[in-house]
Amino acid sequence: MFSLSTTRAHCLRRTYTSPISPRGRPWRFQPPRRHATATAIPTGATENTATVEPTEFLSDIPESGFIDIKPNEGLLFFDNVYPVLSAFLDSRFIPLRLDRLSSAEKLLKHTIPPTSPIKITQVIPRIKDGGAFIKYTRPQNLTDRDVERQMQDLLTTQKIKPWYSPFGQVRCFLVQGQPWLEDLQRFPATRIKVEFDGGPDIPAEELYTTFRRFGRLVDINPLPKDSKELPRYAYLTFWKIRSATAARNCLHDLKIKTPDGKETQLRILYSPVVKAHTIRKWILDHPKIVLPILAALIAAFAIAVFDPIRTFFVRAHITHSLDFGSKAWTWFKGAASTYLILSKKPGTDTSGDLSVLWQERKETVETLKSWLLESSETFIVVQGPRGSGKRDLVLGDVLKDWKHTLIFDCEPVQDGHGDAQIIRAAAAQVGYRPVFGWLNSINSWVDLAVQGTLGTAAGLSETLETQFTKILQNTATALKQVALSHRLKSDKDSFLNDDEWLEAHPEHRPVVVIDNFLHRSDPAGEKIYQRLSDWSALLVSANVAHVIFMTNDVSFSKHLSRSLPDRVFRTVMLGDASPEAAKRYVLSQIHSGTIPEKSQETDQLDSSIDQLGGRLTDLEFLARRIKTGEAPAQAVSEIVKTSANEILKLYFLGDPSKRSYTKEQAWALIRMFGENGTGKDQLRYNEVLLHGLFSKNGEEALQALEQAEFITIVSADGRPWAIKPGKPVYRAAFKKLQNDQVLQAKLDIDVATELTKTETANVAKYEAELTTLAQLPSKPSEIYGRVSWLLKKLQASQVKIEQYEKEIAGLKKVLQTQF
Template sequence: MFRILQNQTTNSKIILSRSEVNCTYNPISNFSRFFIFSHVQKQRVFARNKLFAFLAGTEEVENGQLYFDNYDNMRITTPVRWPIDIRRFVSGPSEEKLMEKLKSGEWIPTESEMPHNFKIEGVNIRKKEDGMFVNFTFRANQFQKEKALEEIIERVQTSLKEKHDVLWFNVNAYLVKGKPFIENLVDRYPVSRLRIEFQGSDVLTETLYKYLEPYGLIRDINLFPASSKYISRYALVQYVKVRSAICAKNCLHGMTVDGARFNILYDNPVRMYRIYKWIINHPTLSTISIPLIPFVAVAVVVGITYGLDFICYIFVRTRIAYYHLYQQLREKTSGLFTTFREKPEEEIFNFSTKEQEEKLQNWLKDPPDNFIVLLGPTNSGKSALVNKILRGKRNTLYIKCDDIIDSRNKNERALELAKQVGCSPAFSLVISFSNLGSLLANEVIGHKIFGLPSTVDDPVKKVLDLVENALYKTRRSRRTQNSENEFPIVVIDAYMIKYKENHDLWELLIKFSSELVTNKLAHVVFVSSNIGIINHLGNQAPSMQVNTLDLHEPDEVINLVDQYARDKNIVIPEGLKEAVSSIGMHLTDLGLFIGKIRNGTKPDDALNNLVSEAKADVYRIAFRDDFEHVANKEWSDIQFWEILKGLSKKEYLFYDIVKSSPLFDDDDTPIKAMERSGLISITLLPKESTVSIIKAGKPLYQKVFAEISSDELFETKMKYKTAQYYLTLENSRIKEYEDELEKLVKIDSKWNNKWSSRWSFSWLFGNGHEVINHRVKFLLLQLKKSLARAKKHQKQIDELKQNYELILNRKGR
């Protein structure tokens, strides 16, 4: 046999035998042959030497694979494998982006920096295993292929270690030594145990450990013989981490070691659904287990509900007992983490008197026998007084009704209340599981399970029951600690707010408070701006007495300013006392006034600025004429003008007199609407518990009302509207009188025709003409008065119209 070799330097063909090709090269013999052999033999020797050099130095393009055990920075450290893995549905980087990262040198060196003409050909992402295969090519001869692969993987691993600080997620790279089985089977998920089946000769444990150890820590390796001719020999390898098992499977599957081929699979342990299938398919157990499944489901849901209910109880008790520590820690550390936040400025003076503070403290020291009510207008310092007295005290609980009452339904109200008492997250789960348990119980048993929150008419009552139980345990623990004189305190703020006077929440809170006070579990302090709370508490809880602390503004507000100035040795600026007396004890306006004074504004100028702003608010709220505002406004301009005109001259108006005036016609709906908007306030006359009076919504409005009523143009406009209203009213009355007179004339004519005969029986029924005549005379008298008033109003309208035009012309000059 011969081989034909094409010489690279000449076009001639040299034919060599197999023995000549396989001969050993000897330089001495070749030197001698150079002189004694013929020319043809010399060419044969030269071609043979060229062939050896060509075979030793020829490099071919080879293929290889790398496996990266993490490719997405969204998946950090060792992933958790579950049958339902939502991470599969989270979109990660695409193969094109990963190719760009790999070629740009972000993870591994660039292709120019890699040896052996390294080039990346493609990327195959394995989302289920959180890894990816990188296909590459390189150039190497057949004798240096393994060495070239070792150099490539060494360079890649070194680069990943150097960039460990840059890549904030952990990633490792391994060389694929076998032929990986890339599958996407739905029921196969990565686990930490591998099943390695052998095809071929036997493999020792030492050999397995040698090839499996580089991918991670191994717990154990167990070899099993072939149980039958259909099941081959296999080994079970238990890794510490799932990530290590994934790398070993993808890198070693299909590899041949000592004549044995590795087939590697994930060995899934026995799962619960397999046990479930075994029970369902069992001929005996299925007849017992299937009917019990609904009952077991109900029992599990109810058990979870009661467990969550107990967790809510623990949260509420912790909130009552230790919330004051959180508040103290927050006050002490808030300044450490708020470098750029301004510290709260000191109040200019206390908004409550010492007598009020001492009175409230004495009530709280006594055993809880009565309700405590703090009554006063909005922004009069009620909540500030309670916070000042209870600051730093343990076993206190605050319930803010204004946040609860704005909820849309009962469940939202219950969740808001649970949030305030400290069990919001757990109680939301209680409601969900209780609804599910009631639904299942109703379908399986036929009736609901009593005691669950869903069986209660209002879940707010369930939260209040939790609070009551927590207060009972708290009070009981205080008795064991010999602290019987210290009672928990429950503050119900914004109770019976004016725009929600009739609400189911008030009844639930009254019952809850009555049980607390009756059982001497806690003091209950109601904070309200509604004067009707006293009658409301008396009607809902007639057996309970009420201790009332009225926080209406003092008669002499300036005394507080003088007291503060004496305590702080401060010189009071000129005009400050008069301005403060006009503002009163309204905290919001007083705070704005203090801010203006501290900014360098004079007291008179600051007061004028506040009056101007308040005046604009009154115009905007009470006298706006746009369509949306008129549609939602519950009073007319002239109705509020009537009250404004009276309050500009007097400090207060009697409620019943205003209500019975012609503009209101015994309808107090507009008056209540004005109170809700803050324009006026309805209170009780001092030292009179049955007489209601109407005052300005806040002290500053008293001055605002006086300025508005002194506006000649606006006053003329309102008088014009009032006269028009009265004229319309009189015209309607005249129309009614005329209609009734017309009916009486018709009745009188029919009476004459029917009873004109001598058998009229007037002696039995009386004379109808006399009754009609009396009514006609009365109607004519009223008609005459209405015509006179209508004429007067019409004349007034004409005069006001002329005056309005004159004022406009005068102002326009």
């Protein structure tokens, strides 16, 4: 772009030679040092002058920016000489010698031959518009149209193509108007605004005829006739931007005569199509397309950036590479052990010598260790009631020498309230970080707003299952990296691929321990358990890790078989310790690991342990109370009392709608365990189902009570055959509850009331059928047997109702006389 600055101190040196100069060199066109503007050739110069002396910058152009044309002079506009500039590419960024690489040299060398009768007097580059003006003088016998026609014929023959536009060529047009040479921040556009000055509007047909020769027109938009806007104008849109630049430079200030004899002068300006906020508007108008793409981009960014970081932290959690295990920490633990109780790792001995208790389970420990060293798939389940020592057995004995273990405790995950807390708890179990729980909450709100507006969700938020699956996927990647970290290039089997190497080296696989599996049953928990099962099955099938499930639920096979339907689980069932082992364990803890000889103190424990049973948690509680100075009988009495209060709180109080059983069913079992004044160790499973309270949905209620650890169902030969208390200490706790006469009377009233309701419903059913039979028009003899059976059933139910009412009346007296 050239400048029409009033500063005239800048002079440019430009050298012209004829196409065939005396020195034999082609006619070259030297560009200006700053802005290419104009080069003047003295009027008296001849066609074959060798060198033209420099002239003053735009000396022949007035400061108004218009080119002075004399009667014998004309002006041509050569198009496609330079690249067209825009607001993003000003002439300041054009190389100083751009025109040496452009078509200017070819223009002056080939377009106007030496034999041409015209003579160039001035060259005015228009870099911004991508062209150049050539001012010439012509003989009297030639018209400007003749000159234009000759130049166009030559360009058609030569087909001069610039280097920057291989599919375009230089074009030439006669300048009919008076071009305005401005250097404003106005850049070429395909649309031009044609203002009508000093006359009526030019019809669209006339505009088409005038402007069509510069290139294809796309549209003509004249100003409405009823518009009061002045000056009047019309918009012309060209197919190509160079057509618009040629039209503006050739027709600006052109005067057109109208049919009524008046003249209208054309003022032509570039008018870029302003599309304000086009991108933003398109995004807002197409949310169904943009939002899924945005979600995909965010997900891709998160995977590319955060997944490697999360995998690193999970791996560090497994290998403990970031743990604070320095000498300073070891010194601090030793110095502070006198004043502080520092927590130990799960599975470590916390109160005594567990070898006394686990001596009878030594075979189980060895079996588990041998399973972990087998190359086949290891899907192990350790099942036992709560407090039976599963965690200490697995982590303290089986895995104490295993290098890499990962413990996933389902209890804190299940106890989380809301998706965000559940995800944070799951991430904490495996060391998965960073976790952006707040981001998913924001995405949920966005999805809700979009769904309310468009009717469909944007898909930005992720469900609990999706987030939980991501955590497990990153954990699986970290586990495989840990397993393969033991592989060396110098190994004999280095030629094996990763999968073959993992299968051949089970000793290097990490062990994943899933504790408290099936801790609590609810819809959200079922999905988490199923995801864990599927994930564990993949780890085992791919030989990435060994997996050990620890659960209290006896129905674990129903959940795990969905993930591995064609595999047999290796199962270890843990029960309570035998009375002798339980006794030796308590004594070893009381006496700091040493077991005293048989004495009066050991004899006093026999009756206490008979009531308490072999549950590890209860034995530890007993040992701690005895160490504080309590007698064994007193300690057991307190434990039984605590258990009785626990039973009341868990199984009889609270919201009954959250239970799949009734408190009357639980109390009926307690009464059955304490029949005839002596506590039973177990009940017949089918005998319990014959009780009136278990006549409907009895098996579902028993399974719910087992899930709540109120009872334990014992199976044999594939079928349930006995029912035991959920904990051994519950036998004594049941008896203590029955000794509370007020509590017993209240719950017995509830049981009798429920049974009365059942029998009353039976009586109503029998009476309805008898009424139907009585309404028959004839009394066939075949119905007499049915009527007799119904009458006997009705009488039996009535007798039970009367019996229950008498029982309720007697129990109410207890409530009225005792506290």
